[in-house]
Amino acid sequence: MKRKPKFGQNFLVDDAARYAIVDALGDPGKRTIIEIGPGHGAITEVLAGRCHRLIALELDYSLAAELTFRFRDQPQVQIVQGDVLKTDLRTLVPEGETVDVIGNLPYYITSDILLQLFAAGSAGLVHRAVVMMQREVADRVSAAPGVRDYGLLSATAQMNAQVENLFTLPPSAFSPPPEVYSTVLRLHFAPRFTELGVEPAGFNSFLRQCFAQKRKTLQNNLRAAGYSPIQLSEAWPSSIPVQARAESLTLEPMAELYRSLSRTGVFAASVPTQ
Numbered sequence: 001m002k003r004k005p006k007f008g009q010n011f012l013v014d015d016a017a018r019y020a021i022v023d024a025l026g027d028p029g030k031r032t033i034i035e036i037g038p039g040h041g042a043i044t045e046v047l048a049g050r051c052h053r054l055i056a057l058e059l060d061y062s063l064a065a066e067l068t069f070r071f072r073d074q075p076q077v078q079i080v081q082g083d084v085l086k087t088d089l090r091t092l093v094p095e096g097e098t099v100d101v102i103g104n105l106p107y108y109i110t111s112d113i114l115l116q117l118f119a120a121g122s123a124g125l126v127h128r129a130v131v132m133m134q135r136e137v138a139d140r141v142s143a144a145p146g147v148r149d150y151g152l153l154s155a156t157a158q159m160n161a162q163v164e165n166l167f168t169l170p171p172s173a174f175s176p177p178p179e180v181y182s183t184v185l186r187l188h189f190a191p192r193f194t195e196l197g198v199e200p201a202g203f204n205s206f207l208r209q210c211f212a213q214k215r216k217t218l219q220n221n222l223r224a225a226g227y228s229p230i231q232l233s234e235a236w237p238s239s240i241p242v243q244a245r246a247e248s249l250t251l252e253p254m255a256e257l258y259r260s261l262s263r264t265g266v267f268a269a270s271v272p273t274q
């Protein structure tokens with residue numbers, strides 16, 4: 001049996017790809033960039049000469065030490081040893097400064113990192129991110145309603161960002177090669193909560209309830225979450241078919257339903273948040 005590399009360490013060895021990933025950030029000349037998981041510096045090296053400031057956050061002590069030594073004469077590059085999921089990204093930059101994010105993400109924690117980035121986007125800290133992940137996850141993040149891959153991750157991502165699916169790399173672009181293909185996404189953070197008239201924590205929790213079980217209709221998922229049939233029929237907007245599944249709906253009717261349930265007063269009172 002093949003052992004999975006420690007910390008998701010599949011290093012990028014395709015030279016054209018590392019330039020294409022950095023190019024996807026646009027002109028970072030005046031920007032501060034946070035790189036997640038620089039590894040041996042495949043992306044770091046290209047970006048270091050282009051951006052105003054680069055802060056690279058690496059969990060692995062020996063890799064962080066290697067990079068600190070390698071970039072010792074480039075003061076615009078700061079290597080931070082630490083776990084991205086335990087790091088408040090705001091503390092890495094002076095107050096009021098915004099950043100872009102880049103990274104060939106460690107695949108074992110991709111969803112958690114995305115959730116962290118959505119929160120940082122909502123807080124106005126992160127403008128844009130160019131991130132590589134397992135192709136199947138990228139397909140889910142960028143899927144449109146009604147297609148097979150659309151689900152909670154897609155809805156959550158698209159509440160927070162405009163998502164562009166840029167390109168896909170084969171396992172041979174990495175060493176050691178992973179068992180999966182990898183896709184690069186560009187995210188422009190533009191949270192839609194205010195525009196859709198919903199409050200972030202409540203709506204995120206509502207989305208989790210709506211998508212709880214893929215096979216169930218939206219109504220059945222909401223009943224399982226604690227709404228009564230009467231509450232649902234009183235609040236149900238005419239724009240949503242009674243038998244609809246959450247996977248088939250765009251964010252506008254989902255937000256309409258949430259607002260309608262909130263207005264009837266049943267939302268906060270009877271629905272447990274997860």
Ligand code: SAM
Nearest residue numbers: 007010011012037038039042059083084104106
């Ligand atoms: N950027 C390099 C490249 O493209 O070759 C390495 C990418 S590799 C897929 C993922 C990197 O993330 C590894 O260097 C790994 O040590 C690092 N990493 C894993 N978990 C991490 C975490 N929780 N916080 C920060 N870095 C992490």
